[in-house]
Amino acid sequence: MKKIIIRSLIAIFLLVAAALLILKFVRPQHEISQDSKDRFAENIQISKTFLSHNPEFNQDIVLLADMAIKSRYNRFFVYDVKNNRVLHKGLVAHGKGSNTGTYGELQFSNVEGSNMTSLGNYKVGASYVGRFGKSYKLHGLDPTNDQAFARYVVLHTYTFMPHEEHLVPIINSEGCPMVSQETFKILENIIDNSKKPILLRIYYK
Numbered sequence: 001m002k003k004i005i006i007r008s009l010i011a012i013f014l015l016v017a018a019a020l021l022i023l024k025f026v027r028p029q030h031e032i033s034q035d036s037k038d039r040f041a042e043n044i045q046i047s048k049t050f051l052s053h054n055p056e057f058n059q060d061i062v063l064l065a066d067m068a069i070k071s072r073y074n075r076f077f078v079y080d081v082k083n084n085r086v087l088h089k090g091l092v093a094h095g096k097g098s099n100t101g102t103y104g105e106l107q108f109s110n111v112e113g114s115n116m117t118s119l120g121n122y123k124v125g126a127s128y129v130g131r132f133g134k135s136y137k138l139h140g141l142d143p144t145n146d147q148a149f150a151r152y153v154v155l156h157t158y159t160f161m162p163h164e165e166h167l168v169p170i171i172n173s174e175g176c177p178m179v180s181q182e183t184f185k186i187l188e189n190i191i192d193n194s195k196k197p198i199l200l201r202i203y204y205k
Contacts, residue, residue, distance in 0.1 A: 036069055043203045044079065050121060050199060051081065061190060063124070063200040065092050065177055067117060070104050072166040076179060078186065090183040091162060095175035103169070106204065110140070110147045115174050118145035122200040124155060124191055132156040134184075136191060138177075138200065145202075151175060155200070157184035177202065 047062045062079045069075035076092035079085075097115030098106040109116035120142030127136050135156035140148035153175050162170055163180035177200070179187065191198055 036066060039066055039068060039203065039205075040064070040077070043201055047079075047121075047199060047201050048081065050201075056196060057123070058194045058196040058198045061087075061194070061198055063187070063198060065200070065202045067094055067098075067106055067108075067119070067202060067204045071169045071172075074165060076177070076183065078190065088183065088186050090180060091165065091170055092183075093158075093161065093170060093173040093176075093178040096172035097175065099172065108144070108204065110144055110151075112147060112151045117175055117177070117202065118148055118151075118153065119202050119204055120145040122148065122202070124198045124200050125149075127192070130154070130156075132158055132178075134188070136187075153177075155179070155187070157181045 043064055043066075044062070047064070051057055051059050051062070060080065060082055062081055064077045064079060066075045066077075071091070071094060074089040074091060076090050077086050078088040080087050094106060095115045095117040098108060098117045100107050107116065108119050110118045118140060120140060122145065123139040123141060125137035125139050127134055129135075132154075133156070135154045138148050138153050138155055140146040140153075145153075155177055157180060158171075158173075158178050159181070160171060161178055161180045163182045
């Protein structure tokens with residue numbers, strides 16, 4: 001009996017040690033590839049050009065989502081235009097219909113019922129309380145996303161949406177940019193205190 005207890009304790013110790021090693025060496029890492037940096041810089045410039053032609057928008061803050069970064073990594077950014085810096089970054093879900101079966105490769109659609117993410121510029125509209133609690137209506141400003149409002153594509157949070165980077169892909173939405181509750185609180189403070197609508201830009205490769 002004593003030998004069985006000792007063997008069990010050794011087995012438990014080895015399992016705990018293995019788990020700690022996995023957490024130490026296989027933990028998620030920020031994806032900071034040159035490609036993602038280049039995409040970010042390019043889309044910041046596109047956003048700035050849009051703002052320069054649309055003074056009715058908030059000129060200080062832009063929200064960006066890079067769907068070319070895998071979903072388990074931070075790919076949603078709150079960007080300070082005037083000071084040229086990222087104020088916050090976090091996870092954001094893409095639509096379940098955007099999955100292609102190839103990890104990291106997505107497809108996009110503007111069609112109702114597709115459950116896909118739509119690319120392009122959005123105006124963050126009024127808030128309302130729906131099935132996900134407080135959410136923000138989104139108005140697509142490009143031919144690639146001009147059906148967003150009709151499709152009920154909105155900016156919202158979800159109880160089971162994680163906040164920290166993951167080892168595996170995160171859950172999907174039905175086409176909405178869905179963020180964690182912690183990120184949503186940050187966005188809520190920014191959006192609700194902005195006198196002008198805020199630009200959200202969702203982009204890919």
